[in-house]
Amino acid sequence: MGCGRVGSTLALSLESQGHDVAVIDQNSTAFRRLGSTFEGKRVTGVGFDRDTLREAGVEDAYAFAAVSNGDNSNILAARVARETFGVEHVVARIYDPGRAEVYQRLGIPTVATVRWTADQMLRRLLPQGSVPEHTDPSGQILIADVPVHAGWVGRRITELESVTGARVAYLTRLGEGLLPAADTVYQDGDIVHLVTTTGTLTSVEQTLDQPPPAH
Structure with a gap:
């Protein structure tokens, strides 16, 4: 139209x-x-x-x-x-x-x-420049859309959480919100919305800007 x-x-x-x-x-x-x-x-x-x-x-x-x-x-x-x-x-x-x-x-x-x-665009162009989508009243906890290295494709979301110490609040997949289960894997094109602390966001971004550690 x-x-x-x-x-x-x-x-x-x-x-x-x-x-x-x-x-x-x-x-x-x-x-x-x-x-x-x-x-x-x-x-x-x-x-x-x-x-x-x-x-x-x-x-x-x-x-x-x-x-x-x-x-x-x-x-x-x-x-x-x-x-x-x-x-x-x-x-x-x-x-x-x-x-x-x-x-x-x-x-x-x-x-x-x-x-x-x-x-x-900026959220996806700048690995260390995520814009928080939500911050709690104390300013300590936030949800951010964090770019993820293509090397994570096929890896479980639980592994991503283990490596970063953050929690995945939800994924956006093909325009739809998705709550990850224990066996959910990261797919190409997924947008990952992470819950983390204000002080650790930068380190989380840096970790996810790199391929995952070898099995």
């Missing part, structure tokens, strides 16, 4: 990879961005309207992206696609960083702009 710069680029990229794509936009002139070679559907209408979504083929869709210029429209369309039509892979573009955080915590994957995106 949305045929602006992001939506048209996404649609053309997906089609170039061999996927069948339908694009929804309220303004039919927006489809000009797709060019004459685009072979997918062009559907004029409101992206959260059920009939419009059905016309676009949402009932058979593998994924749905809401990338219009309105937060409310995007999140509403994403929720309709997921909750009404059962589309498993849904993402929404959100401009308001406060809303982005809320919807991320609700398990609705979002891509936001500017400040929120910059913060998310």
Whole structure:
């Protein structure tokens, strides 16, 4: 949903990879961005309207992206696609960083702009620069999203906890929150949310920036 710069680029990229794509936009002139070679559907209408979504083929869709210029429209369309039509892979573009955080915590994957995106990028670019997601009133205990070296892929979360002395509060896997069990292993792409003390965060970051010790 949305045929602006992001939506048209996404649609053309997906089609170039061999996927069948339908694009929804309220303004039919927006489809000009797709060019004459685009072979997918062009559907004029409101992206959260059920009939419009059905016309676009949402009932058979593998994924749905809401990338219009309105937060409310995007999140509403994403929720309709997921909750009404059962589309498993849904993402929404959100401009308001406060809303982005809320919807991320609700398990609705979002891509936001500017400040929120910059913060998310920094968390992953700087191994010793995690931004605490939550700090207790005393300021001693915090939850932080800590980057993990690729060498940990396939290792149990319990091993990660043992080596760092921290506790894994939860994982974000494919946009969904996951409470790790004793046999849960770290997978490529997982975001690890650790509980640790303020004074040990740096050492935890440094440990996880390295491959795990050999078995």
